[in-house]
Amino acid sequence: MKKIAVIMGGYTKESAISLESGKVVYENLCRKEFEPYKVYIFKEKWFMKDKKDKEYIIDKCDFSVKVGIKRIQFDCIFNAIHGTPGEDGILQAYFELLKIPYTGCNFNHANVTFNKKYCLTLLKHFGINTAVSIFLNKNQIFDEEKILKKVGLPCFVKPNRSGSSLGISKVYEKKDLFNAVENAFKEDEEIIIESFLEGREVSVGVFSFKNEIFVLPITEIISQNDFFDFESKYSGKSQEITPAKLLPNVKNRIQKIAKKVYNYLNLSGISRSEYIIVNGNPFFLEINTVPGLSEESIFPKQLKIAGISLSDLFKDSINFSIERVKRKS
Structure with a gap:
């Protein structure tokens, strides 16, 4: 059987969500084909846990683990880490160097999608609608007048590289802009300031399955807070309607664009x-290439309505990842 390392954790506040996603992956991997292992990646240490919760340190030289006299080498990595280093290309590049298959997109595409500036610039080039935006880094002069003249009020201030709405503020008045910028800079050295778009927010799952691209039923998000922030996402302060109640032409347009x-x-x-x-x-906002997979997450709910099991999807993702490495060899 193929030995699968389900990696979870990460270096950000999203680690708690990642642990839930990793648990779902671990529980839904077919035991007839796979031998799954829980692997935790934190800043302090990388380790594997056995069924009795005993820890074994990961050897970073080859991502193996020694259990007694036996050394375990993994056949594939199932990536369930949200944020850095699992969603921004860092671990993907590491596994590329080691020639270990891993699920999801490759390192350069992960880096582009996680970086809002790169992602929005690329999609604008292809004619995808986005909000008016300005990018800033810590070395630039902060010109409130110039910023607000372009994006207007209200506006959103976001870290350029962050997930789960961490560090995001909605600004209504000029006097609050500076504090919002400072708050975003706590998460990243680059930030993006976007114009506010008045409309309905939706989320769309898209994935590769059996060599085809599938678009899942659309979810409408109605937040009880001012916007779909961290609390709304993970504390039950939002209403998520799947499938979204949309006119057929609007639904088709969104799915085609997604x-x-x-x-x-x-x-x-x-x-x-x-x-x-x-x-x-x-209008495109952002994309997640390692979306939440916990029971409360949007993607698994969309998948269930589409009639595709997590077990089948995970199996296909792993087999595709292994074949991808074989083709390169």
Whole structure:
């Protein structure tokens, strides 16, 4: 049987969500074909846990683990880490060097999608609607007048490389802009300031399965908070309607654009992208290439309505990843 390392944790506040996602993956891997292992990646240490919760340190030289006199080498890595280093290309590049198969998109595509500046710039080139935006880094002069003249009020201030809405603020008045910028800079050295889009927010799962690209039923997100922030996502303070109640032409438009975005970004594996519908037209917000897989997450709920099991999807993702490495050899 193939030995699968289900990696979870990560270096950010999203680690708690990743642990839930990793647990779901571990529990849904077919035991007739796979021998799964729980592997935890934190800043302090990388380790594997056995069924009795005993820890074994991962050898970073080859990502193996020694258990007694036996050394375990993994046949594939199932990536369930949200944020850095699992969603931004860092671990993907590491596994590429070691020639170990891993699920999801490759390192350069992960880096582009996790970086809002790169992702938005690329998709604008292909004609995808996005909000008006300005990019700043810590070395730039902060010019409030210039910023607000371009994006207007209200506006959103976001870290350029961060997930789960960490460090995001919605700004209504000029006097609050500076504090919002400072807050975003706590998460990343680069930030993006976007114009506010008035409309309905939706989320769309897109993934590769049996060599075809599938678009899942759309979810509408109605937050009880001012926007779909961290609390709304993970504390039950949002209403998620799947499938979303949309006019057929709007639904078709969103699904076509979501599939185009997946192709334009040259992705593989699973993804979930977010849009605001303005007068029937979808505006792209962001994309997650390691979306949440916990029982409360959007992607598994969409998958269930589509009639595809997590076990089948995970099996296909692993086999595709192994074949991808074989083709390169």
